[in-house]
Amino acid sequence: xxxxxxxxxxKVGSEIPxxxxxxxxxxxxxxxxxxxxxxxxxxxxxxxxxxxxxxxIVHGQLKRAWLVQLITxxxxxxxxxxKFSCQFRKVDYPRGMRxxxxxxxxxxxxxxxRVIGKYIADDEHRIECEVWVENDxxxxxxxxxxxxxxxxxxxxx
Amino acid sequence: xLPEEIKRFIxxxxxxxxxxxxxxxxxxxxxxxxxxxxxxWDEEYAAKSRYGSIIAPPGFFxxxxxxxxxxxxxxxxxxxxxxxxxxxxxTRALDGGIEYEFFSPVRAGDVLRALPKIVDVYERESKTxxxxxxxxxxxxxxxxxxxxxxxxxxxxxx
Numbered sequence: 001x002x003x004x005x006x007x008x009x010x011k012v013g014s015e016i017p018x019x020x021x022x023x024x025x026x027x028x029x030x031x032x033x034x035x036x037x038x039x040x041x042x043x044x045x046x047x048x049x050x051x052x053x054x055x056x057i058v059h060g061q062l063k064r065a066w067l068v069q070l071i072t073x074x075x076x077x078x079x080x081x082x083k084f085s086c087q088f089r090k091v092d093y094p095r096g097m098r099x100x101x102x103x104x105x106x107x108x109x110x111x112x113x114r115v116i117g118k119y120i121a122d123d124e125h126r127i128e129c130e131v132w133v134e135n136d137x138x139x140x141x142x143x144x145x146x147x148x149x150x151x152x153x154x155x156x157x
Numbered sequence: 158x159l160p161e162e163i164k165r166f167i168x169x170x171x172x173x174x175x176x177x178x179x180x181x182x183x184x185x186x187x188x189x190x191x192x193x194x195x196x197x198w199d200e201e202y203a204a205k206s207r208y209g210s211i212i213a214p215p216g217f218f219x220x221x222x223x224x225x226x227x228x229x230x231x232x233x234x235x236x237x238x239x240x241x242x243x244x245x246x247x248t249r250a251l252d253g254g255i256e257y258e259f260f261s262p263v264r265a266g267d268v269l270r271a272l273p274k275i276v277d278v279y280e281r282e283s284k285t286x287x288x289x290x291x292x293x294x295x296x297x298x299x300x301x302x303x304x305x306x307x308x309x310x311x312x313x314x315x
Contacts, residue, residue, distance in 0.1 A: 036223030060252035087254035
């Protein structure tokens with residue numbers, strides 16, 4: 001079992017443990033099926049080119065789901081994700097496949113975050129964070145923010 | 158100026174979508190994300206957790222609904238809007254982003270009603286020309302009427 005993350009133990013300015021991800025064509029196929037998004041922008045290079053993005057791009061919502069995992073991994077089951085938002089600023093291209101399951105060498109993305117606020121509201125001990133997805137060139141392709149509720153040690157009710 | 162034909166979509170509500178939150182769908186979602194948190198996978202583990210059962214990852218609902226949940230006769234607001242936008246020269250769409258508010262955990266076996274509504278459409282100048290933004294809000298409600306979550310999804314058209 002993971003250690004519980006308490007509100008008192010989180011400092012403003014501290015970093016969320018980063019989460020690496022590799023987007024592959026295989027993953028995009030899985031995601032399309034799982035989320036029920038069959039936009040050819042993510043699997044048909046010709047269509048993607050006609051849309052002005054060059055070739056098939058990674059689903060923005062998959063990057064959103066990565067960032068949600070970054071948060072839920074960090075806060076654990078005792079924490080609650082209350083609000084989450086993100087904007088897709090740059091497109092990302094998935095790696096191709098070398099074997100049935102192994103991707104070609106290439107880009108790795110890092111999901112990262114930082115605590116920017118800490119407060120009590122609506123009787124909840126909340127933490128506010130900024131989160132982002134970084135590509136190989138250290139560009140933030142997705143920018144977001146999250147508000148989480150954490151358990152607290154003070155029993156002052 | 159936004160054409161009247163487009164403007165009248167602001168405030169328009171789409172048809173309701175019924176979403177059954179299935180365990181298998183939760184696993185397929187978690188697998189696609191690469192998230193192997195046992196709370197999505199392991200029934201025994203989940204039973205002992207504070208939730209008492211397998212839960213769905215926040216934002217599991219779709220984008221913001223699952224095309225595969227629409228059924229054969231469903232027309233989405235996006236599809237209704239597409240020809241009108243095409244007439245105004247907007248034929249290419251990209252996902253701009255999403256905002257979520259989560260009010261209560263969603264467990265395997267829950268049934269939610271998703272109701273989409275176009276809450277804003279606006280144009281904005283950019284370096285590459287005029288862009289059009291559509292903002293769709295989706296509320297996810299339980300049978301009891303309790304709100305489970307709300308999403309606001311932005312599409313950018315060029």
